[in-house]
Amino acid sequence: MTIPAEYMLILSAVLFFIGVFGFFTRRNLVSLLICTELMLNAVDINFAVFNAYCHPDRLEGYIFSLFGIGVAAAETAVAIAIIINVYRNVHSIHIKRLKNLKH
Amino acid sequence: MNYIQFFAMRPEVSLLCIYLVIFVYDLISTGHLRRMFHPLVCISTLLLTFLTLTDTSTFTLFGGMYESNAAIVFMKAILAFGTFLTVLQANRWLRSANTSYKQGEFYVLLLSTLVGMYFMLSARHFLLLFIGIELASLPMACLVAFDKYRHNSAEAGIKYILSSMFASALMLYGISFLYGTTGTLYFGDMSALITGQPIEIFALVMFFTGIGFKISLVPFHMWTADSYQGAPTTVTAYLSVISKGAAVFTLFIVLLKVFLPMTSEWQMIIYITTIASITLANLMAMKQQFIKRFMAFSSISQAGYIMLAVIGGSTDGMTAMIYYVLVYMVANMAIFAIIESIEWQIRRAVKRDTLNGFYESNPKLTLIMTLALFSLAGIPPFAGFFSKFFVFMSAFGAGFKVLVFIALINTVISLYYYLLIVKAMYIKSAEQKLPAIKSSRYTLVSLAICIAGIILLGICSSVYGTIGNLGNL
């Protein structure tokens, strides 16, 4: 028996918006990063699902999600690096401490 | 599949070569060679501009994933030239103690963003586009955070990277639905299959937010001011001109190549965002004290004006857009070069009041700054006037009269805050005067180029003519 596509899409959507919610609510830069990862993964799921269910004849979706994962990793790397940099300067990675630049 | 295709994408390949050369040179060069480093990069980027322009033929590669034609080549050339200017201005900053040892990294990162933009422009497949965008924005984040001993730089960096990730996530989400409805990622096929159903509208909006983030249109602009202010001035310049320009070009291409069936929809989106960008940015800019932050808002409203050219979606629109970006580039570059020199001298962020009585101490720089500001404000006989006029013309021709009117009213506000700086420089008297600013030779060269551009780009219609003759996408 197969799981209907809608469920997958709903899963991905839920995942995506959990990511969004987390991004809006968490106070720690790393957890913000994790939330963005969640969002990106939701996207990857989407691509895979669409490929598998709607357009099984070609592989674009899968490939896209592969690339997505790769790019996400790269982004994470850069982000972590910058977060470390922030920690060096601020001795904290709490979002509230990053308000030098405003108005 | 034949690997010759790779060498057909001449600009990218030559860019990569330069990229590798610099990489290696960075590793091996010491002492005297080290001192040759910067000139070398300048020359090579300039060279790149011309290399890019060599092949203006229209062709597609990789089964239509990659396309190149005269217009795209010209856009790339503009970006490359902008990079050249940036490198010129970066000179002194790169020599400074905190950055000299990572000079090479700067070049490499800079060029990799350029590669990304090149692909953004040439991509005819969402995968390639996505990679291009990421390639353009990730190194950019590193550049923004380049001054690693400065709090603001790091803060700007993190804000940039996080919001860009957020943006690209949204964009990808949108793209995924497009893929779901059409089953392809090639622009051509997709536009054939798009029907404009709600889910595709959703996708369109999501995609638009992703690009709108890079163009920094309201309401996707919030990161701009902070990142501009925090980033090293040279990077800010690059950010405000090159990556913005690349994003605008990309948006135009994608809207025409993919979303043609949904023209009325995206015109609506642009309509809203344009009004929002111009108005809000103008209001914000009026009260800014830090020049870099101020320039951020000015660049947001400028982006709004560029959108006036995009909204028509016509060939005239494209011409006006490219021309506008070019003109905007020279003006902005000039201003940032001057800001950079001042900061270098006084070792602190430049505020508007810092510029008080700037004329007594540095008449020439003031004049250049004035011309650049006038050009941004769209005052004849400087290039900015022409670009603005053409943009308005194309939007008006496309029938967006009210939009043009609102934009025109906004020009008065923008004139007001540009004049505030002019006023500070000429009329206000300073409590402690600025020293006579000594810019580096490279900066002077770039300034000279910019001024030439500001004055000549408008008066010599040939530039516009060339752009106009590039033909369609």
Add this chain to the structure above:
Amino acid sequence: MEQSIFILILPLLSFLVLALAGKKMPHKLAGTIGTLSLAATAILACATAAEYFAAGRNGAAQFTDIMPYNIAWLPLNDTLSIDMGILLSPISAMMLIVITVISLMVHIYSLGYMKGERGFQRYYAFLSLFTFSMLGLVVATNIFQMYIFWELVGVSSYLLIGFYYTKPAAIAASKKAFIVTRFADLFFLIGILIYGYYTGTFSFTPTETAIAAAGTVLPTALMLMFIGGAGKSAMFPLHIWLPDAMEGPTPVSALIHAATMVVAGVYLVARMFPLFVVHAPEVLHAIAYIGAFTALYAAVVACVQTDIKRVLAFSTISQIAFMMVALGVCTSTDPHEGGLGYMASMFHLFTHAMFKGLLFLGAGAIIHAVHSNEKNHMGGLRKYMPITHITFLIACLAIAGIPPFSGFFSKDEIITACYGFSTPMGLFMSGVAAMTAFYMFRLYYLIFWGKSHYAEQVELYKAGKIVEEPHKPHEAPAAMTIPLVFLAAVTCVAGFIPFGEFVSSNGEAYTIHLDSTIAINSTLLAIGGILLATVMYATGNSRITRVVNVVMHEPIKAAYHRFYLDEVWLFITKKVIFNCISRPIAWFDRNVVDASLDLMARAAQRLGTLVRPLQSGNIQTYCIYFLSGALAIMLVLLYIY
């Protein structure tokens, strides 16, 4: 008559020379230049007039207009254009003589009167300017040229009244004179514009078709023009500027405000006379009534003034009113059928110019002698300055209308004309004539008879009451007395000029014949007036005088204040226009129009400050805006759009 152009050029030249180079010149030279050029002008003018009167008659034995010069000065449109030129006609020829002669006399007189004054050259420059403009006015070939020189005359009068520009009174007077006349000229201009538009020409003699085209509008236009004339000729209630204008140097008053400029209005009406009498008789009669009232009013006021120049000023107003009445009572262009008034008016204009000029110059001599305008500083002057006394007496007899002096003849014609119009008018005007005799002789006695102010002063000085020795009144120098004598001579003989031969309403020769009854009546009335004056004022202060002063105290006071018309004027200018119109408008401009614009600017600024907090610096809020913006756009697309 080509030389006639020089009549205009010479004064203009002397004006330019004196104005540009005057400051460098010594007084004598400047005076000589002015006087000589004027003399030349006078000779030319008389020659031209003589030539005209000799040759001017056409086959029908009528004088016709001759236009030696007429150029299109400013073409307005295809039909209409403002011309400049010289028009010779009986009245303009007559005016040429009057103006140049009086002006010459004044020039000579001023050599003595203005001796050593600061700005002597400026004075002569202005005199030349005035003469030029006045001559240009009378020879105007069309109404618009007349208007142009009309304005120039006005401004030269402004400059001359304000000649003593450090005297506040003079400044105020000059301003008042200019603005009041300017106000009248506004109507004049509108009248001209209407006239020009409907008749399609500015000339004095439009074609019948043009007049037909104008139709009913013509009377309006003529009325408006008359208002302009009333302004210059000081008809009630626009006369208020004239008494103040006496602040100027006395010779100027003689020239401008007695002899020439003030009759411009009369001249204007006379010029347009054919139109008036044929197409707007009702307007003409209105003029007559206005004139009559003015004559009475001025006469009444003149009876109680103490400043001798003001008395003369009001007598001038009254006499000009006589001329206006004379024109107004005309009913046809035929001098035999009710057109007499035209001739009479011009005749009176001529004679009046002479004797009124004489009076003013005499007054000038007196003021020169006693350094005051006030009657109480005079009295008993006849033994100190005999020539002035005699000439002044002659002038007074003339203006009172005692034969055989010139005034008698002209005034008699006027009264005859008035009787011809209607008996009440005739009676009324003869009454006013009697009053004229009264107040003139009152003036005469106050100046020359009674006990000498100088004598009193001397006694006081002897008694040690006052410190500085009073200086003795002395006869004026020759430069001043010669003009007096000349004018007096003219006054004596002018009456016998067969004026009607030259000037009449239709250009035909008209032989003046005295209507014996009217002549006798008016003479008797005049003598009566003189006698009354003699009784009241000949011997210092008589009992009757005191009685009258007590009985009629209030009316006299009111008359002395000219029935408070100047207060009304002040109220209108200062209170109404300045405080109630101009101030509020200025306030409105600053605080409403301008403020509303500033408000917009401030609103933008305020908004700028309001939106700043959006940029909270917190990346999460940024992304919230980001997403909500995206969603908002989506909603717009999905639902609203």
Add this chain to the structure above:
Amino acid sequence: MNMLILFIIIPIVMLPALWACRKEAQVRAVMVTGSTLLLLLSAWLTVDFISCRNAGNNDIMLYTASWPWYEKLNIALSVGVDGISVAMLLLTSVIVFTGVFASWRIRPMAKEFFLWYTLLSVGVYGFFVSTDLFTMFMFYETALIPMYLLIGVWGSGKKEYSAMKLTLMLMGGSAFLLMGILGIYFGSGATTMNIHEIAAMNNIPTATQYIFFPLTFIGFGVLGALFPFHTWSPDGHASAPTSVSMLHAGVLMKLGGYGCFRIAMYLMPQAASDLAWIFIILTTISVVYGALSAISQTDLKYINAYSSVSHCGLVLFAILMMTKTACTGAILQMLSHGLMTALFFAIIGMIYGRTHTRDIKQMRGLMKIMPFLAVGYVIAGLANLGLPGFSGFVAEMTVFAGAFEVNDTFHRTVTIIACTSIVITAVYILRVVGRILYGEPENEEHKKLSDATWDERFTIICLVICVAAIGIAPMWVSSLIADGTGNVLANMFP
């Protein structure tokens, strides 16, 4: 080689020359040479133009030439002059020339002052010679912006405020204007930007005209001090340095009237004739309102600024009457007002430079202290209140006569209302003259003051001569202008 292009080239060449100057003497040399050249050029142009006309050359525009600039957008640098533009060029040259002498002793930064001054004149000349919508607009804005620095840096009083206000209001005006220009261009089918070709096609839909005529007219009207958009003028003039207020009131405000006539009405005749009444009311208000509010001002420059509002109002008023005579009168009025008001501002500036006050309450008896300036002021005043023999009279009479040609109650009424301004003018002029020039000097400092220097005398004399020349011999200039207005109106209502 087209003669007209020189009008643009000469000032442009002057710019680098000025930038190269090191000493003040050099700056003055450059300015005098340049402005004299321009003066001679325009004089020659006038003579040549008249002779061409007499030779029977009846083209609408003479010396026409066109260099394609942005072919794709039908933008060309096309030049050409008719009587109107010739008169305006003459005016500009005279004002620029005299302005140089009026600011002979400008301090500090003389070089920069003249740089911006010249840039401004580039704009003005360009505007008057060009016949292409885009180029006209470009030069128009070029002329506006230097104003900011000229007033802001070298001005007096609350200069920053006034400069900003002036610039923003005028730029707001030009925003409307650009809207109108685009409307005209696209309304006429987006085939050409040359105003004569557009006028010849005369194919702008009436509905479109109804939208864009008001926009264009107001756009120019702001510069023409059209009520209620005139409030930049008092502050701006009050704060501006002498030669700048001369140039601004003398020439720049004329751009407004010229543009209204040449662009707004010429290209959109139907809307012009239908909507004229609105603007006629506004202009009538400006005429009377400006004069009345001038009466109670106490600052010399404010008085003059308001009188400028009144006089420029008369210009627009006359234009809107749309009869040949009235329009000719309007141009004459521009000419004469330009000269008169320049003279006025020059003298006021000179007086201010000595007494350091412009408050008429604090000045008295200047006639004794500085007779030359005082006499100049009186002459300017008399010219201003329309005394025959000076240009003002000619202009006003032509205007009124022309306005009277429109025979209906509405036009009659407004004309008569407008006529009253000549009395009100007399009131405020004489008030000032009587107040500050006459009487005995009271202020001890003022008694020590000196009379005009040679350069000031030169300025005044030049202007007085011009004013008087037009006033005494108006026929040639009026016929010169009349042929221009005649052609325009003929094209408007064929």
